[in-house]
Amino acid sequence: MENTLGNVSAPSEERGFINRNALKYIVIVAMLIDHIAELFESSIDPTVYHIMRFIGRLTGPTMAFFLAEGAKYTRDIAKYQKRLAIFAAVSWLPFLIANPGPQKLISDPFNLIFQSVIFTLFLGITAIRLWNSRLYTKKDKIALTVLLCLISMIGDWPVMDVLAPLFMYIYRDDKKKRYIAVTLAYLPMMLMVLIMDGWHQAGVLMVPLIIIFCYNGKGGKKNAFNKWFFYIFYPAHLLILGIIKWVVLA
Template sequence: MKLSSNALKWIAMVTMLIDHTGLVILQYWLAYGESGGALGDFLWTINPDTLGNVAYGMRILGRVAFPIYGFLLTEGFLHTRDWRKYCLRMIVFAAVSEIPFSLAVYNGWIGGSRNIYVELAAGLVMLHGFKKAEAYYDARRNIYMALVLAAACGFTWLMDSDYGAGGMLMIAAFYLLRKDRTARVAGGCLVSFADTLGAGMGAGALAAVPLLMYSGEKGRQGNKYIFYWFYPLHLLVLFLIRLLVLNIPMMWGTVG
């Protein structure tokens, strides 16, 4: 079985939705929920330990999403005709997504970290820096690449982006090992394993399964902006469910 890039995007979207549902709905309910309304009354009947295990399992499964997005980012960079337009698109959606991200994850207008598009935009700038460094065939090449990687990691640390330096290292591995598919997937997913080891039992490494099935083809094309808009819209919808259906107001705090 082979998977196109569009199929990988759908896998990433579905696992991300599962992850964020576990966080935005279930974990907030466990922290602040009260009976009331059909959904609230139903959740109230479930043993909290069981519900907690379900939420944790959903979050574990969600660790698959970001490695896929990081891999597809490198693919997009390698095939795009204009990396600047690609990066500008990421920046625009980073701005669009910041408030929905903060509302959903941090239960406030300003969150403790930045959304995934900030990480992806920084990753694109880093990949452009790598490409420029590859023009050199002496010691400067490795020096420039190391400086580019350090700058990207430093930027994500300063911005407190969602995946930080670990995300930059993962994207770098997917790009620098691109000449060998197995090594490429293994390298990026090994970084993801280490990055998710503490909070997610290393479940990021599970992304290796769909990535090794990647065919290198785009697959059936639809409206590409569906994939871009899904991120802020699903976060906003989950926040509104929590606020209006579960009646958990913003003032009740954060579990993010």
């Protein structure tokens, strides 16, 4: 795998009409819509806001799915993990500029510890590598995975985007167990957030429907643009939106 959202050489499965590249760009658009709503909530009609956030719930779980796919098919998982670490570091400052924003960073430097979803996905690939390691007992692996989940609390999509890709990887050859495990990874926290934050959180239910009925397992056209676009777009769009919010709404 050579991209966070899944440029992998995987067997194709004729079960849908959306290939990996197309789904990747759908996720990118959904993420942009979500972040616009999140950062400019005060300027958006409440109903429109929840619809935009509902669409945005597609992103986190789909990224976790492609992370597991990438771990399964990559020729060098250590290189993949390193790339995610670099990507998380590059995205850190744009993420903070977007949310909480420069003013809150200055007034409360504690906000500097918070990280983007890429950081959480990095912990997810770390959990997968840990699970594959022969250096640890099963009890050690479970304990260290719990530790990774605790660390993920400073990141976006905490715990969920650590456990979900891990479960999808572990149960990659058993669809029933895979979907049960992933549901258990997302459901508790999503129910809690649904009660606290609004009905838009139910948008995560789109993900299994799209992957099961629409995704065909094919990668799509391979080129440098498809490979690197998300790496550039993610921190760039956060930086631009953060600056706009800072200048316009300050």
